[in-house]
Amino acid sequence: MDKFLLNLIFGISEIPKNKIQIFKDLDSMNAIEYTKKSFKLKDKFIIGYIDAIENKNLYFLKPLKESKKDYKILGKTHLCNNDLVLARKKSNKDKRPKATIIKILKRENTKGIGILKKINNNLKICNLKNGEIIPIKVSQKSLNALPLNCLFEIDLTNLKILNVLGMLDEAKNDLLIVLLMHNKVESFSNETLSFCNSFKSNLDSSYYPDRIDLTHLPFISIDPDDAKDFDDALYFDGTYLYVAIADVSYYVPPDSTIDKEAFNRGFSMYFPNKVIPMLPDILSNDLCSLKEGQNRLSFIWKLKINKKTMQVSQSELFEGIIKVSKNYTYDEFNNILKDKNNLFSKLFSITSKIRKNRLKNGLDFANKEIKLELDSNFEIKNITQKCELDSNHLVEECMLLANKESAKMLEQYCGIYRIHDEIDEINLKSLFSDLSFLDKEGNIKFNKKLSLRDNIYALQNIAKKQDLSEIVDKIIITYLPKAKYSPKNSGHFALGFSSYSHFTSPIRRYSDLIVHRILKEILHCNQKKINYIGKNLEAICARLNFLEKDIANLELEFNDRKFARFYKVGDILDCIITQTKDEIKAKILGSNARIFLDKSFLAKKYQRFSIIKAKVTSSNVETSRIEGKILV
Structure with a gap:
């Protein structure tokens, strides 16, 4: 994503030399508003991504600038999913806002996935996303050498086959399919990897005289069983709580190659058998990860809790070095909390009171994590639900304290806040x-x-x-409403906080990395650098909000593919109806898999959120769609 276009939406004071031509193009379309100090996209224009429902020939524009609704695109178009476009708003009285396309600024996704099908006795390569034939010039003889349902990576611009990916019935290809469909890449550039490899693996604390050396304190980390990227660690001495977070900003300089890749990714992506990290493994799983027995650079909050009010009475933020004494899993640490005589049991008593007070103003939801376990063939072996433990709650409250203190410090300057609006x-x-x-x-x-x-x-x-x-x-x-990132603080309704930010996961969230940079410049009293970072915050938040939704959809589509392989025709399942308008949709209890139910039952006016039994009538891996009928 081009940062220049993002900044132009909100206002930019100068045009980079390499962006003068695109600026002139936009200006020639009368899309630029001039002020005394900046250039800005006029309000009647929108820049955003295309969300295409191609099989229905419907196209919607998701604005980069926060909008309550997407815009329906009017007129004939030749658009592809995720194209970056300039559009003009159209005035209308409908609830759904509309727009017309002025210019395609960037073909965001020039690649697609083709599948080999037999149509009217001829072999054709069809788009896996919408079933349409891709007019690739390739001989029937060449295609005859390949089996039906063979998958291809396709250059949609030049209509060429780039790679043969394998077979649709091979579950190992599910991840590759969703990554290509969302224009995501797993590998990092050679330039980025070379930069990361330039750092020494052994960290000598004597080389960092300006940092506070806390390697003598027995910090611990508490994470899921399969964690490799350890963002955070805790130490409690009975009076002060230390929340140490991996100092990623030391290794990722602003505007460097690695910073640009991290910005483009925005977040790490989590799948049942794999993590695609925001940062290369050498950082995410090694140099930045707070691994047991290793000296690590950290950004640390030192907090004192008032025993009467259960509020933070003293706080200090500093750059330090720590050495984690033990990487615990949540289950392991939960057993440690059963010993009431250790200091962490005392901390749990404190965080339990903090949690109780917090929930007087915030919301609490029954939360069972659904986990898919895959076998050696990359198919679902087991679906489990995991309840939160005392150890989860202890870590959560400690992270909330650090995030809350970070937001307080940002309020006097600038920052990225995690906001959540009230339900209307x-x-x-x-x-x-x-x-x-x-x-x-x-x-x-x-x-x-x-x-x-x-x-x-x-x-x-x-x-x-x-x-x-x-x-x-x-x-x-x-x-x-969905929580989102914003440079303007408006509080967090669900948590009950007047101010909140994300500080504690810079290995896997770009927002936290930016917050670290700002907080460091605040500590160093560098107002010039604070102002420089602050100029880009609206654009960064817009990009992160877009990416967060896109990755959530990607992860959902991946699960849909796995569920389509897992559930078989004839399976009888307990479901909860989630939609009754136009068609009946439901979620399968225990897995949250989506199932589309027989439309003939619409006439019976089933109520939303009714619990029903359904029988699977179709489970299609190609479309990732499970269909069924309600058992009466």
């Missing part, structure tokens, strides 16, 4: 309507005298009495 009254009333199935005693009523948060508490209490907390909490979450 209209959506809350709709939520009450959809949860009417809980109403056995006439208690499901929206109460204007209560706060929005207290109305949600009331719903949760009713659900708890009926042993439906997990289902109802998932329904509530669908009605809440």
Whole structure:
């Protein structure tokens, strides 16, 4: 993604030399607004990505600048998914805003996946995404040498086969398919890898006299069983809590090759059998990772908690060096908390009180993590649900404290905040309507005298009495606005915080890396550098919000492919209906897999969130779609 275009949306003071031509092109279309100090895209124009529903010939524009709704594209188009475009807003009275395409700025995804099919006795390569024939010039003789359902990497611009990927029925190809469809790459450039390899693996604390050496303190990390990138570590001496975070910003200079790659990725991507990191392995799993017994550069919050108020009474942020004494798993550390005589049990007592106080203003949801376990053939072997442990809660509260203190420091300067808007009254009333199935005693009523948060508490209490907390909490979450990144603080509704940021995961989130850079310049009293970083924050947040949604969709599509292989025709499943308009959609309980149900049942007006039994009638790996019928 071009940072220049992102900055132009919000206003830019000078045009880089290598961007003068594209600026002139936009100016010739009368798309640029001139002010005394900056150049800015006019409000009637939009820059954004295309979201194509190609089999229905529908195209929507997702603006880079935050928007409540996507724009429907009018007129005939020759667009591809994820194209970056300039569009003009059209005035209309409909709820759905509309726009017309002015110019394709960048073909974001020039590659696609083809599948070999037999159509009217001829072999054709079809687009796996939408089933359309790709008009590639290739002989029938060449295609005859390959089996049906063979997959190809296709250059969609030049209509050429780039690679033969393997077979659709090979589950190992599922990851490659979703990565190509979303224009993601796994490997890093040689330039980036060479830069990372220039760092020494052995870290001598004497080379860093300006850092506070805490290698004598027995820090510990607590992470999932399969973790390799250890972002954070804790130490508690009975009075002070130290939250140490990997100092990624030391290794990733602004505007360097590695910084540009990290910005383009935005986040690490997590799959059941693999992590595709934001940073190369040598950093994410080694030099930056807080590994047991290794000296590591860290950015550290030293916190003192007031025992009466359970609030942070003293805080100090500094650059340091630590040595983790032990990398624990959550399960291992949960056993340690059973010993009431150690200092971490004392810390757990404190964080439990902090959590109790926090939930007076925030929301708490029944949260079971669904985990897919794959076998050696990359197919689902097991689906498990894992409940949160005391050790999870301890780590969570410590990270929240560090993130909250970071946000407080940013407030006086500039920063990236993690914000979460309140649910509005209209959506809350709709939520009450959809949860009417809980109403056995006439208690499901929206109460204007209560706060929005207290109305949600009331719903949760009713659900708890009926042993439906997990289902109802998932329904509530669908009605809440999504949390997002913003340079403007507006608080975090779900957490109940007036100010919140992301500080604790710079190995896997670009937002945290930027926050680290700003906080360091604050400590160094470098206002000039703070201002320089601050100029780009709106553009960075817009990009990260886009990437976060895109990666969430990618991970969902990957799971859909795995579920389409796992569930078989004839399987009878417990499901919860999630949509009844146009078609019936449901989620399979225990896995959250999506299933599309027989439309003939629409006439029976099934209520959303009804629990039903469904029988699988089709499980299509090519379309990643499971279909079924409701058992009456």
